Structure formats: C-alpha cells, structure tokens
Amino acid sequence: xxxxxxxxxxxxxxxxxxxxxxxxxxxxxxxxxxxxxxxxxxxxxxxxxxxxxxxxxxxxxxxxxxxxxxxxxxxxxxxxxxxxxxxxxxxxxxxxxxxxxxxxxxxxxxxxxxxxxxxxxxxxxxxxxxxxxxxxxxxxxxxxxxxxxxxxxxxxxxxxxxxxxxxxxxxxxxxxxxxxxxxxxxxxxxxxxxxxxxxxxxxxxxxxxxxxxxxxxxxxxxxxxxxxxxxxxxxxxxxxxxxxxxxxxxxxxxxxxxxxxxxxxxxxxxxxxxxxxxxxxxxxxxxxxxxxxxxxxxxxxxxxxxxxxxxxxxxxxxxxxxxxxxxx
Amino acid sequence: xxxxxxxxxxxxxxxxxxxxxxxxxxxxxxxxxxxxxxxxxxxxxxxxxxxxxxxxxxxxxxxxxxxxxxxxxxxxxxxxxxxxxxxxxxxxxxxxxxxxxxxxxxxxxxxxxxxxxxxxxxxxxxxxxxxxxxxxxxxxxxxxxxxxxxxxxxxxxxxxxxxxxxxxxxxxxxxxxxxxxxxxxxxxxxxxxxxxxxxxxxxxxxxxxxxxxxxxxxxxxxxxxxxxxxxxxxxxxxxxxxxxxxxxxxxxxxxxxxxxxxxxxxxxxxxxxxxxxxxxxxxxxxxxxxxxxxxxxxxxxxxxxxxxxxxxxxxxxxxxxxxxxxxxxxxxxxxxxxxxxxxxxxxxxxxxxxxxxxxxxxxxxxxxxxxxxxxxxxxxxxxxxxxxxxxxxxxxxxxxxxxxxxxxxxxxxxxxxxxxxxxxxxxxxxxxxxxxxxxxxxxxxxxxxxxxxxxxxxxxxxxxxxxxxxxxxxxxxxxxxxxxxxxxxxxxxxxxxxxxxx
Numbered sequence: 001x002x003x004x005x006x007x008x009x010x011x012x013x014x015x016x017x018x019x020x021x022x023x024x025x026x027x028x029x030x031x032x033x034x035x036x037x038x039x040x041x042x043x044x045x046x047x048x049x050x051x052x053x054x055x056x057x058x059x060x061x062x063x064x065x066x067x068x069x070x071x072x073x074x075x076x077x078x079x080x081x082x083x084x085x086x087x088x089x090x091x092x093x094x095x096x097x098x099x100x101x102x103x104x105x106x107x108x109x110x111x112x113x114x115x116x117x118x119x120x121x122x123x124x125x126x127x128x129x130x131x132x133x134x135x136x137x138x139x140x141x142x143x144x145x146x147x148x149x150x151x152x153x154x155x156x157x158x159x160x161x162x163x164x165x166x167x168x169x170x171x172x173x174x175x176x177x178x179x180x181x182x183x184x185x186x187x188x189x190x191x192x193x194x195x196x197x198x199x200x201x202x203x204x205x206x207x208x209x210x211x212x213x214x215x216x217x218x219x220x221x222x223x224x225x226x227x228x229x230x231x232x233x234x235x236x237x238x239x240x241x242x243x244x245x246x247x248x249x250x251x252x253x254x255x256x257x258x259x260x261x262x263x264x265x266x267x268x269x270x271x272x273x274x275x276x277x278x279x280x281x282x283x284x285x286x287x288x289x290x291x292x293x294x295x296x297x298x299x300x301x302x303x304x305x306x307x308x309x310x311x312x313x314x315x316x317x318x319x320x321x322x323x324x325x326x327x328x
Numbered sequence: 329x330x331x332x333x334x335x336x337x338x339x340x341x342x343x344x345x346x347x348x349x350x351x352x353x354x355x356x357x358x359x360x361x362x363x364x365x366x367x368x369x370x371x372x373x374x375x376x377x378x379x380x381x382x383x384x385x386x387x388x389x390x391x392x393x394x395x396x397x398x399x400x401x402x403x404x405x406x407x408x409x410x411x412x413x414x415x416x417x418x419x420x421x422x423x424x425x426x427x428x429x430x431x432x433x434x435x436x437x438x439x440x441x442x443x444x445x446x447x448x449x450x451x452x453x454x455x456x457x458x459x460x461x462x463x464x465x466x467x468x469x470x471x472x473x474x475x476x477x478x479x480x481x482x483x484x485x486x487x488x489x490x491x492x493x494x495x496x497x498x499x500x501x502x503x504x505x506x507x508x509x510x511x512x513x514x515x516x517x518x519x520x521x522x523x524x525x526x527x528x529x530x531x532x533x534x535x536x537x538x539x540x541x542x543x544x545x546x547x548x549x550x551x552x553x554x555x556x557x558x559x560x561x562x563x564x565x566x567x568x569x570x571x572x573x574x575x576x577x578x579x580x581x582x583x584x585x586x587x588x589x590x591x592x593x594x595x596x597x598x599x600x601x602x603x604x605x606x607x608x609x610x611x612x613x614x615x616x617x618x619x620x621x622x623x624x625x626x627x628x629x630x631x632x633x634x635x636x637x638x639x640x641x642x643x644x645x646x647x648x649x650x651x652x653x654x655x656x657x658x659x660x661x662x663x664x665x666x667x668x669x670x671x672x673x674x675x676x677x678x679x680x681x682x683x684x685x686x687x688x689x690x691x692x693x694x695x696x697x698x699x700x701x702x703x704x705x706x707x708x709x710x711x712x713x714x715x716x717x718x719x720x721x722x723x724x725x726x727x728x729x730x731x732x733x734x735x736x737x738x739x740x741x742x743x744x745x746x747x748x749x750x751x752x753x754x755x756x757x758x759x760x761x762x763x764x765x766x767x768x769x770x771x772x773x774x775x776x777x778x779x780x781x782x783x784x785x786x787x788x789x790x791x792x793x794x795x796x797x798x799x800x801x802x803x804x805x806x807x808x809x810x811x812x813x814x815x816x817x818x819x820x821x822x823x824x825x826x827x828x829x830x
Contacts, residue, residue: 046669076738077526078512084526110517111529159785165517190784191514196671196679197651203674206471206785219679326517 031273032095035068038260039098041082043075051127051258052099054290055281062284064277078107078164084115090263094270097123101258105310105317106166109327117261117314121271122307124278125259127291128299131172131232132214133245136202137225139209144229144248147209148180155186161198161207165191166326168256169211172232174320175252176211176245184323202226213256214240215295233297257299259306275302335457338685342390342693350387351690354394355697361395362402363712364720366550368415369640370656370766371542372399374535375727377664378734385668386683390690392664396657397449397694400637401702404441405709408629409434416763417600417636420608424621424628431624435568435706440578440626441633442702443570447579448586448634449695452641455590457688460677464649467674472782473792475650477802478596479775482654482767484809485597496760503751504768507532508776515780527740534659536732537769540745541762542656543728545752547721552753554717568706578630581611585634592635593642597809599655600639601763607631641691648672648684652774656763659770 036059040052049071056069074082083104090096100117108116133144141147151158155177162169170189177187190207192198195216202210203225210217214237220226228242232254236244245252262274281287282300291298301309321327341347357379361372376395380388400418407413408425421441428437470478510521511531522528570578585607592603611631612621621628646652651673653659665672670680677684702709732745755762786792793799 043667043669074737075530076736077529081526081738110512111526113526156787165512165514188784188787190781193514194669194671196673196675200468200470200674201472201781204469204471206781 031270032065032067032277034095035070036065036277037070037072037096039082039086039096040071040073041075041079041086041098041100041104042073044073047129047258048079048099048101049073050294051101054287054294055097055099055126055260055278058281058284058287058290059277062281062286064280064284077111077113079104080107080111080113080115083108083113083117083120087115087119087264092265093263094266094274096263097260097274098262099258100261102256102313102317103167105313106168106171106321109314109318109321110166117310119264120261121264121266121274122303122310123260123262123271123274124282124303125257125299125301125306125309126278126282127259127294127296128233128255128257129213129215129296130237131169131211131254131256132217132221132242133172133176133209133211133229133232134202134217134221134226135209135229136205137227138205139227141209141229142227144243144245144250147229148176148250150208151177152180152182155182156188158188158209159207160187160189161192161201161210162189162212163191163198164193166321166324167191168254170324171317171320172211172252172254174324175254176250178323179250179252184320185325187324237297255297255299259301271303278302331458331461334461334681334685335689337682338687338689339692341386341682341686342689347387347390347686347690348693350383350390351394351694352697354391355398355401355694355701356394358395358398358400359402359698359702359709360398360712362399363405363709364402364715364724365406365410365412365713365717366546366721367399367724368403368413368418368542369396369399370415370538370660371546372396373657373660373664374538375543375731377535377660377667378731380664385665385670386686388664388668389661389683389687390694392661393687393691394694394697396640396661397445397637397691397698400640401442401445401698402709404445404633404636405438405706406713408437408441409710410713415600417604417639418633419601420604420632421629421636423608423632424625425633427622427624428626428629433624433626436570436574436626437624437629438706439568439570439703440574440630442699442706444578444582444585444630444634445637446695446699447582448589448638449641449698450692451583451586452590452593452638453688453691453695455594455638456641456644456691459594460645460649460684460688463645464674464677467649470650470674470798471796472778472785473796473799474802475652476775476778476782476793477799477806478646478650478652479771479778481596481802481806481809482652482771483775484806485595485599485602485654493759496758497764500755500760500762501764501768504537504765504770505772507537507748507765507769508772514777515784525740527738531773532744532769533663533736533741534766534770535663535735536741536745537748537766538656538660539728539732540748541752541755541766543724543731544745544749545756545762547724547728548749548753549756550717550721552757554721568703574626577617577626580614581607581627581631582634584610585631586638588631589635589638590642593639593654594645595642596646596650596652596654599643600636603635603639603642604632607635648676649674653770656766656770659766 038052038056040049042048052071056071059065059069074085086098135141160173173189174184201207217226221228230245230248231237231242233244234253361367380391403418404421407418407422408429411422411426413419413422425437510528512529513520588607589603611627615627643655643658646654647658653662732741
C-alpha cells in the first residue's frame, strides 16, 4: 500500500493542514520543491520503519513542509540492500532520505557491503534506545555485580541471550566482557531473532541473563517476571528503577541510535537545507509526542558532527566485531 | 471462566463492522481461489499475502483466516466435481465425493462437505479456545532442548508424507533442508551458500518456496498435461439439501471427523493428511453401508471433509503457542505474523490477547459466513470451473510471479521462484512428493537453531537431551511414532496367537 501515504499526505495538503509555509531557514529557499521520500531499509513494523513513518508524519502534520512525504520499505540483507539501492539510485537528489542506525553500521561490516555509510551525506542523528540487562525473577543474581562476578569466574557458564548476531546486544555483552578482561572468544552468546523469541527463553531459564532493548522487557519487568539489573544509558533513565552499567562500576555504555542520511553528491547548501528541515521537524509537537510514546531518547546531532559520530561508531563496532570473530 | 471472558472480548472486536467486512472479503476470495483446480490453501495464502499489506495486524489475520477457510470449502467443491484435490487434505474427500457426483448426487455431496466443514470448524475452534491457553501456559517452561525434541517429533511425521517411494520422499526432504540452509548462519554470522549475493543473506523466504513449487511447478505441470488428460467437470443438477436418510448417516461422521482432525492437527506432527485418511478408514469400518464405499458413500465425504477443516484450528495450537508451523499453510501464516513483527509463542497470549482472541472469534464468524454463502451460492461457484484451463494456468503463473515481486521487489527472488518452479515441475513429472521439500525448508532451520542453542547453552554437553524429563519424554514419543507403525502389527499378531480367546 505504498500509495496510502502519499494519498494521505496530499489529502492533508488539500485540506489545508499544511500550516505555516515550509522550507528551511533561508538557505536554498525553494527546498523542498517536491515530496520527500523516506526509505526504511527493513520490513514494515520494525524500528527503522517506525522512525521513517514518524519523521514523515511530523514533517506533514507538524507543518514543516507542504509538499508531502512518502515512506517506502526496502527490506533485505540486514538493511544493506536498502543502502545499496538508496546510494545507487538517488545520487545528488536532496528530496530522498533514508533512515539508518547503529545496527546498520554492524550489518555493513558483516555482509561485506560494497556501499558504506561514507557514501551517504549525514543529516541528523535523532533517537536513542537503551539496552537492559535482565535475569529471570528467580535468578540467584540480585545485582549486576553478582552477575559479572559469576561471569568472570566462569565465562562459558553464563549463557547470554540477546538479539541477532553482530547487533547492539551482542556488542554490549562483548564490551561488558572486555571491561572485566574476558576474552571475546570465551563469551557464550546465544542470539534470538527478537523479543518474541528471547523473552520465553529468559522466563524458562534457558539463558542465564539477557541484554536487549529495554522496551522489549518492560512488561515482564513490571509484572515481576524478570529482574532488571542495569541499563546501558550514560545517565539514569527517568522512571526506571535500575542503575546504569557505569554506575554499577563497569565502563560500558551503549545507545541504539537511529538517524537519517541523504544521498551522496548533494551541495553544501542543499545539505544545510535538509538539516534545517529535519531540525524544524525535531521541534514539532508531533515529533516530541513520538519520542514520548515510543520511549525514544532525544539524541539530536546534525550535519558534520553526525558524520564524525558515524565514523567513530564504525571504527568502534568494527573493532568489537573483529574481536568477536564475526568479521575479519 | 477466564477463557470465556477473553473469547467474548474477542467477539466484541470481531463483530465490529470493519472486521466483519474483512472476514466476508476473506471467505469470499478464499472460496473463489479455492474453487480453482489445483490451488490449495497454502498456495491461496501465499498468492494473496500481499493483499493484506496496509491492514492492521488483526484485520490482516482475520482476512487470512477467512481465505484459509474459504479455500478449504472451495477445495471441497473441486474435489467432488472435478476429482482434482488442491491439497493432500482433500484427497480423501474426492475418493467418495467424485463417484457421488458422477452418480448425480453432487448436491448432497457438496452439502455434506459444507455442513460437515461447518460443524467440524465449530468443534475444533472450541477445542482451540480451551486448549491453546493451557498449552501456552505449559510452553512457558519449554527450553531449547524441549523445542528440539518437538522438532524431531515433527520431522518424524514427514515420514507419513513421503508417499510410495521412500527414496524419492527423502530426496525431496533433503532438497528442502538444503534450501533452508541458505543465508547467514544465525549463531555465528557466517554466510552459507550465498554465492556472494547480498540478496541471499537473509535466506530463501518460505513464500518463494511455496509459490515456486505449488504455483509455478503445478501450473507448468498442468499445462503440460492438458493435451493428454481431458478433465470434465461433472454436470451439477438436482437437489442440494440432504434427505432424512442422508442426514441420519452424516452427523456422526461429522463429529468424529471434527474430533480426529482437531486432535491430530494440534499434535506437533500436525497436518491434515493423517486425520483425513484416518477418518475415511474409521467411517468405512463403522458404516452400515460398507458396500457403497468406493462407489459414493456419503459418510466417506462427511468424515474426511470435517477432519480436513478441523485440522486447521488444530494446527493453530502449536503455531500460536509454540511458534511451530506444522504445515505449509501454517508456515505462510507464520510469515504473515512476522511481517507485522508479531512472534507467535508462549508470550503471544499475554502480549497480544486482543489479536489472538479476535482471531479465534473470527474463526467462528468465518465458519458461519461460509455456511451462509456456500450452500445458496454453490451453483455460482461451480461456474468458475468453466474457466478454460489454459487461461487458468497462465493466470496462476502471472499471479505467482507478480506476487513474489510485490513482496520483495527483488529480481533475485524472481529468478529463484522460477528456478524452484522448474524444479517443482520436474518433481511432479518424476513423481517426487512436494510436501517433504516444503516441510524440510520450514522445519530444518528451526530444528538446527534449537539444537545449536541447546548445545551452546550447555557448552556442547550432549547430556542435556537425556537429563531433562520433558525432553526425554518427547524424544521417546518421537521414537514410538517412528517405530510403532512397523512393529505394532507384528506384536498384535503374536498376542493373538498366544491368546486362546482372541
């Protein structure tokens, strides 16, 4: 139903919901001159898709632009199929955007993708979600320290559950191991395809402990079926009754961030116009509501600084994946 | 009772006008597609999966359930009038249904099938309503070793599908297992059989396998056979309603078939083949009109068709509560769940109670709708059989290929579906059963995953499979299912010989 979004968008325009006149703050006055297309490099329903649709909705309904938006999905190859298509087909077109995230950085390394994030024009980092370290409610481990002591004493004896291989969760576990001097090869990490598979494995006692997105476990934590030991953010999360991993004494923090990039070879003026459009989008009440309702942390960083952040992330993640033997 | 309250909540949702409309659309399209010769429920769902994009998950699943039930009802029409069952589950229906139709009793045969499906659908959906929450509760304690044992049990059932030649069946099964290997190794991230293609990293989608084998392969086979075989639909005339004698003969088979279908469908071995043939044999043995069997005995239509329909709700038990698809159709429904980021399993009833109960309520509603649209409209559906075969098969080819493209937009997938279709064509010509290949592709990766997870957790200690009572129990059941059919007859004979009374 790809036509549903542009149809809804054009209806909005027709009914005059466009609000204030769009565009950026002066630079590239006529931008955007046509509808903005946003690619989610995954199937409908996941995090990339939600982010793309929320950006589109905030641009439209927040009155940032009046030319409409279209969101489309290109699933496959852990997101790199979408990246390849995005870079290949849209060179120099500032009306095209693509949602990326931390998971894509690892996927590019893992799939030997020929197209890399360097080939895109960084626009903005927008959101972050944090991992939670949990154990079943009847676990003997009451604190992260107790769990880590057992991990140190017998690395293989702690079966860690988490998301797909090479993803944020495995990177977190690897960095936790590294912080207490455990060799990556000794980690006993068991990947699951998502929260729906992982949660039963924790509750049945299959795995000793698990690391995955806090939102995946929230219901079970609230119901008392799981014990939350720590969260991976740098600062304590409001309303969450657990210390950060850093406060618990381990020098590890990790943010599962998402953001947007534009195609390669757009001019600096065009890039500034896109950045300012996304900044306007960020300030809309619609976007702020989206952050709130999805429990996404506001993680805004734009333009060249975002580019530097991607470079640092790429280096960091490649190192961890190499240590784990996932990439060579 | 909790369950009843949940079910009532489901009905409150499912009776909303939009969901009623979705159910009506689903059953109508399902019947329409099911009536087409050669199209069974699995293929109908695979072809129509893209249609459900853009609906909310509950709506999409309601349409899906409707299509499934509709295609079962439609399939009965084709089996009876044309003797071309679209799926293994309706083969037994055709055995008595076609002779009945040739003898001018097509009306009663269809009415029996439709009403039998209805009663069995209600019986088995009630079974699902009460059994599923219990199984879900039990499944919370299932660990990787138990899931592995369940998979072994499911694989043992494949032996029931291999058909006449064990070697052909095994070749087909292993071809399916190989297809399941393609992609990233989930545990280590290594690439397997991807030949450097990024498109193959995610593996070969089961929908591509199903459309390739069932749509492309079957359509090519059908076209190739056209010049040899001239199928003629039996003329439909006379009454539809059952007379008093027929009514008294069919109601028991309906109930027995419904119970058999649900019971065997809900086992990890799943599927509709075993219960339908079992039902046929039971009815043959119990009937007072044994002489009519083979020449159009109405019990032989009533029982298997009821069992066929009932097995669907049965198959939903392991699918919804354990996330294990035990048939090709169930695998497509699982794909549909995953498109919406919903993982069936023990958590489903807790995480998405609205969705589950609305779906179950819509099964009741769909059955009632089908009864309502099928009996009065049966003459209309029969008109579809008049579509020229050449048009029909080329149509299937076009829609199959379009369907694959609309799912992924990937040229690699198109090439794959054509290659698998060509393989399916030759499998049909040389009499290789297709079902083991499909089940191999579905269950192979799941079994590998659970096995390696279990070993990873135990740090490669195989004793975990022999120390956990539940795991051992399930493995023993699997062994029994494998060995007993061969050993039991001999044992019984010996007992008879030594027992002076027997």
